[in-house]
Amino acid sequence: MDGLIRAAMTEADKAIETGNSPFGAILSDANGKIVEAAYNTTKTDSDPTAHAEINLIRAVCKKLKTSDLSPFYLISNAQSCPMCVSAAVKAKIKNFVFGYAEDETLLPKITIFEMRKYCNEELYIHTNILKDECCRQIEKTNRENKKNISNNLY
Numbered sequence: 724m725d726g727l728i729r730a731a732m733t734e735a736d737k738a739i740e741t742g743n744s745p746f747g748a749i750l751s752d753a754n755g756k757i758v759e760a761a762y763n764t765t766k767t768d769s770d771p772t773a774h775a776e777i778n779l780i781r782a783v784c785k786k787l788k789t790s791d792l793s794p795f796y797l798i799s800n801a802q803s804c805p806m807c808v809s810a811a812v813k814a815k816i817k818n819f820v821f822g823y824a825e826d827e828t829l830l831p832k833i834t835i836f837e838m839r840k841y842c843n844e845e846l847y848i849h850t851n852i853l854k855d856e857c858c859r860q861i862e863k864t865n866r867e868n869k870k871n872i873s874n875n876l877y
């Protein structure tokens with residue numbers, strides 16, 4: 724699992740380098756082979772829905788010409804937000820792997836653990852894989868963004 728989370732962190736680095744929010748996602752098969760990778764492009768695309776997971780799901784469905792991603796694992800450097808969990812459930816994804824998984828990163832504040840109560844299929848969720856590394860990457864970016872915002876104000 725560590726290698727897949729590190730791959731998601733590499734995607735998050737791409738998001739950071741392009742001025743987007745620090746999130747990356749990977750889709751792998753059950754053997755851990757990476758099928759596709761994507762990162763957050765909300766700022767560069769001026770699209771609030773362009774989260775890493777959404778970009779990933781769209782890319783894979785288009786590439787494989789299917790809307791059924793049930794054989795795959797969704798891996799993200801941070802716990803997916805409700806929009807992304809909903810999109811993943813629509814794509815029939817049942818296996819989730821997250822790095823940093825703290826509730827305060829989510830808006831609106833509905834966790835995948837609450838959402839799974841309302842799903843027809845069981846969701847299998849692995850959290851806090853390389854949590855500290857993922858947390859540092861996200862917090863460092865958030866700190867720098869706040870600094871840049873305040874620099875722009877003065």
Ligand SMILES: [Zn+2]
Nearest residue numbers: 774803804807
């Ligand atoms: Zn999301």
